[in-house]
Amino acid sequence: MMPAFFALLLLGLLSLGTPLEASVPPFQHGDRVAFIGDSITHGGRYHADIYLYHATRFPNRPFVVHNCGISGDTAPGTNIRFESDIAVHRPTVATIMLGMNDAYGWAFDPSLALQEKISAQASSYDQYTQAMNQMARRLAKMDCRMVFIKPSIYDQTAVLDQKNLVGKNDQLGRFAEYIDELAIKYGASVVDFHTPMSVINHVIQVSDPSATIVGADRVHPGIPGHLVMAYHFLKSQNMPPYVSAIQLDASEGGKILQLRNCEIHGDLVATSNQLSFSATEKALPFPLSPAQLKGLDWVPFQYELNRQVLAVDNLPRGKYELRIDAIKVGEYSSAELKNGINLSANPATPQYQQALQIKVLQNKQLQATSKLRSIALVRHSMIKKIKPAVSEKDHAALTIALATHLNKSKGEPWYKYLRQQADAYLKTIQNEDTYKQEEVQWMQKMWQQNQPSRHSWQLRKIPLGS
Numbered sequence: 001m002m003p004a005f006f007a008l009l010l011l012g013l014l015s016l017g018t019p020l021e022a023s024v025p026p027f028q029h030g031d032r033v034a035f036i037g038d039s040i041t042h043g044g045r046y047h048a049d050i051y052l053y054h055a056t057r058f059p060n061r062p063f064v065v066h067n068c069g070i071s072g073d074t075a076p077g078t079n080i081r082f083e084s085d086i087a088v089h090r091p092t093v094a095t096i097m098l099g100m101n102d103a104y105g106w107a108f109d110p111s112l113a114l115q116e117k118i119s120a121q122a123s124s125y126d127q128y129t130q131a132m133n134q135m136a137r138r139l140a141k142m143d144c145r146m147v148f149i150k151p152s153i154y155d156q157t158a159v160l161d162q163k164n165l166v167g168k169n170d171q172l173g174r175f176a177e178y179i180d181e182l183a184i185k186y187g188a189s190v191v192d193f194h195t196p197m198s199v200i201n202h203v204i205q206v207s208d209p210s211a212t213i214v215g216a217d218r219v220h221p222g223i224p225g226h227l228v229m230a231y232h233f234l235k236s237q238n239m240p241p242y243v244s245a246i247q248l249d250a251s252e253g254g255k256i257l258q259l260r261n262c263e264i265h266g267d268l269v270a271t272s273n274q275l276s277f278s279a280t281e282k283a284l285p286f287p288l289s290p291a292q293l294k295g296l297d298w299v300p301f302q303y304e305l306n307r308q309v310l311a312v313d314n315l316p317r318g319k320y321e322l323r324i325d326a327i328k329v330g331e332y333s334s335a336e337l338k339n340g341i342n343l344s345a346n347p348a349t350p351q352y353q354q355a356l357q358i359k360v361l362q363n364k365q366l367q368a369t370s371k372l373r374s375i376a377l378v379r380h381s382m383i384k385k386i387k388p389a390v391s392e393k394d395h396a397a398l399t400i401a402l403a404t405h406l407n408k409s410k411g412e413p414w415y416k417y418l419r420q421q422a423d424a425y426l427k428t429i430q431n432e433d434t435y436k437q438e439e440v441q442w443m444q445k446m447w448q449q450n451q452p453s454r455h456s457w458q459l460r461k462i463p464l465g466s
Contacts, residue, residue: 024147024189024236027054027093031063034091034144036078036135038101040152041069042373045223047095049230052362053305055446056284056355057239062447064440066091067369070377071421072414074101075131081380082138094139095233097149097193099175100219102128108165121171129178136186146188150176152229153197154219157205158212165218169198191236193229197221200228200298213298227288227295234305243308243344243351244281251314265454272316274460280452281308285344287355302344308351311340316461323458325350331462350455358449365442368435371428375435378402378425382418392429399426 027033035047051065066089070081075098078086086094106112107120139146154169176194183190197213204211213228214221221229245260254270254277265278286306288296296302310322315334322329329348332341343349347356382405383392390401402422409415428435 024191024233024238025145026058026237026239027061027063029061029063031092032089033063033065034068034086034089034094035065035097036086036094037069037097037149038073039069039071040100040220041067041097042071042073042377043370044069044221044226044229046221046226046229046233048362048366049227050233052359053230053234053239053286055358055362055450056286057243059283059447059450059452062444064443067373068094069373070380071417072101072377072381074098075128075135076102077380079131079134079138080384081376082135085376085380087138087142091139091142091144093145093147095147095149095191096132096135097151098132099128099151099172100154102131103154103168103171103175105165105168108167108171110166117167121167124171125174125178128175129182132178132182133185136182136188140186146183146186148179148183148188148190149233150179150190150192150194152193152221152225153201153214155201155212155214156218157201158218159209160212160216160218162216162218189236191233193232196232196299197225197228204298223289223291224293224295224298227292227301228299231295231299231301231305239305241304241307243283243285243306245307245309245311245340246279247309247311247313247340248275248277249313250275250316257313272461274458275312275315276456276458278454278456280454281351282452284351284355284358284450284452285349287352287359288345289359302342306344307342308344309340309342310337310457312337312459315459318464319462320459321462323460324455326456326458337459350453354449354453358446361442361446361449365439365446368438368442371424371435372432372439374421374424375429375432377421382406382422395426395429402426 035041041047047065047067054061068086078098102124104120104124107117107124112120136146151172154165154172156164156166156169172194176192179190182188200213204213212218213225240261242260244262245258246262246264247258248268249255249257250270254268254275256264256268261282263280265280268277269275285308315337317334319331319333320337321331327348327350329343329346346352379392382402383390383398386401386405390398392398406415406419406422409418
């Protein structure tokens with residue numbers, strides 16, 4: 001049964017008219033996927049979670065991803081960097097989530113006169129819609145499949161210390177409505193982050209007005225929020241709930257009742273005290289980090305997307321030890337085994353450990369990606385604005401020019417971040433090609449490490465009093 005909290009969320013989604021049917025084709029073998037966006041994509045993890053899910057669930061469908069997010073960017077700004085930062089990857093699929101910076105904050109400042117607010121917000125909407133249409137037209141010319149993502153929320157309801165730009169989230173809602181029109185025009189898919197995140201925020205703030213699915217800055221979701229976003233993207237792709245499912249009957253020597261995404265090799269052996277078999281599952285569980293667990297309070301990720309089930313009927317009553325490849329992974333009662341146990345979050349299983357190894361490889365890929373995105377940010381958000389132009393090959397002149405450019409932002413909240421990005425750029429630009437190679441190599445290693453393995457399973461009854 002679905003927990004009451006999730007049932008409440010589902011009711012909220014239905015009342016707001018969110019489409020629940022799948023609309024996004026799964027990524028395919030050989031795809032090149034560009035995740036286009038602003039800081040929520042640049043430094044976020046929702047796309048990394050999506051990629052890791054595909055790598056653990058579909059080991060024979062390798063594809064590559066490119067982070068094409070830049071902090072602080074807008075739809076018009078993304079069009080300016082389109083050729084050198086997006087089209088250069090020749091994407092077969094592009095996801096586009098923009099809008100947070102297009103709904104520019106000053107247009108919602110409480111001190112601004114009403115008429116100025118109205119004018120600024122109308123201008124913001126016009127610029128966003130025109131730029132998004134231009135981007136879609138350019139992607140269509142490349143024969144690139146498009147997935148428009150309705151932007152994540154600006155939290156204008158939480159009681160937080162951060163200044164509240166009331167109305168900004170409503171503007172993002174208007175952008176979200178336009179996404180539907182744009183998708184119809186270009187035959188694209190749509191994933192809605194805005195509605196479900198709004199619903200979750202409403203639910204958690206009933207009991208705690210300071211709770212938020214995004215960060216204290218009202219803008220940037222933390223790791224749990226990114227898991228929520230990945231969940232909704234994967235649900236839109238109609239991803240299967242089962243990693244694998246094994247249902248057996250322990251009576252009369254043992255019988256296979258049902259298998260999902262799994263193959264049992266040879267005979268199933270069942271005696272009065274134990275049951276054993278050898279199996280190859282065709283997928284691995286999605287490994288969750290401790291930082292992601294809060295997200296499980298907000299979406300039923302494990303139940304709907306990450307079920308690795310073992311169920312055994314007609315076991316003699318008692319408690320059983322489960323071993324996989326001779327490794328003890330847990331103790332379960334015959335009643336628990338009859339109902340089915342979900343092993344997807346059990347770190348002791350060899351399958352989970354294999355999934356963790358894939359995540360380690362992905363983290364190395366993300367380290368290379370992070371350096372490349374710092375380079376891209378400085379290149380497109382700073383260097384291209386420097387007049388007269390300075391060559392990136394002239395390191396000394398560029399160092400001075402960047403310092404001069406950054407001094408214009410001294411005292412602003414974003415100065416420290418931009419300073420860090422500029423420093424990272426100056427340290428890494430000489431190795432840009434190396435990071436590009438590393439990024440691809442670590443992805444390739446993920447798709448080598450994820451191949452299914454055969455495992456030996458044994459359920460042994462624990463003697464009374466042990």
